[in-house]
Amino acid sequence: MWYAAYGSNMHAARFRFYLTGGTPPGGLRACPGCRDTRPPRRTAPLLLPGGIHFAWESVTWTGGIAFYDPTLPGVAAARGYLVTGRQFLDIATQEMHRPPPGIGPERLAEAVATGRAVLGDGRYETLVRAGTRAGFPVLTFTAPWSxxxxxxxxxxPRYLAMLAGGLHEAHRWNAARIADYLTSRPGVAGHWSRARVARIAARAVRAEESRFSRFARFRHETAA
Structure with missing residues (x-):
């Protein structure tokens, strides 16, 4: 199945900690990792029906964090990771601040069959099926509220920068498109100016491109 990441996990390097364990850069807590640490079989840019909004108060980032609401108008940009059902459950469990194993496979089956499974009243404790891609269900997790x-x-700012870098990495969007997308979302709209978000996005895009350039140069030098 596809795990659709719409927040900081759009960054492949950050998401890897949820698979293998450890503390992501900028994180305040260690991830125990999945019982199955194999990398995703595939990744793909996704557009989910609905949208994201920013609410709650993050202990890690401070300020609001992204939640997916399928009832919002438009689309939510995400990055799909093709993982096993067991891996998805372990990823979701970690986002709920619980150690794997935590969620039974019957709750995943419920979300796949009905489109939704509410596991609790906290953040990221609701599993949502957001569609199908290449014959596999697309699932994510969010809060039970709208x-x-x-x-x-x-x-x-640093959470916005993380999302901007993830959007560029996953979708190859430029800073202008990233700014348009983020400033249209509840929690950013009316609080952040487009110009300021565009500056944050431009720095994030430059950082991603620089990292990619260094990686490509390393691969070339290694191959030579």
Whole structure:
């Protein structure tokens, strides 16, 4: 199945810690990792029906964090990782701040069959099926509430930068498109100016391109 990441896990390097364990850069807690640490079979850019909004208060980032709401208008940009059902359950369990194994496979089957499985009233404790791609179900996790039920909370600059870098890495969007997307989302709209978000996105895009350039140069030198 596809795990659709729409927040900081759009960064492949950050997501890897949820598979193998350890503390991501900038993180305040260690990830125990999955019982199956193999990398995803494939990755792909995804557009989910609905949208993201920013709410709650993050202990790691400060400020609001992204939640997926399938009832919002538009689409939510995400990155799909083709993983096993067991890996998806372990990833979701870690986002719920629980050590794997935590969620039974019957709750995953419920989400696949009905489109939704509510496991608790906390953040990221609701599994949502957001469609199908290449014959595999697309699933993610979010809060049980909708955007209309909570007060928007603007995200911190470094969280916006993390999302901007992930959007560029996953979708190859430029800074202008990233700024348009983020400033249209509840929690950013009315709190952050487009110009400021565009500056954050431009720095994030440059950092991603520089990292990619260094990696490509290393591969070339190694092959030579």
């Amino acid at each position: 955007a209309a039920d909570v007060t928007p909370n603007p995200p911190a």
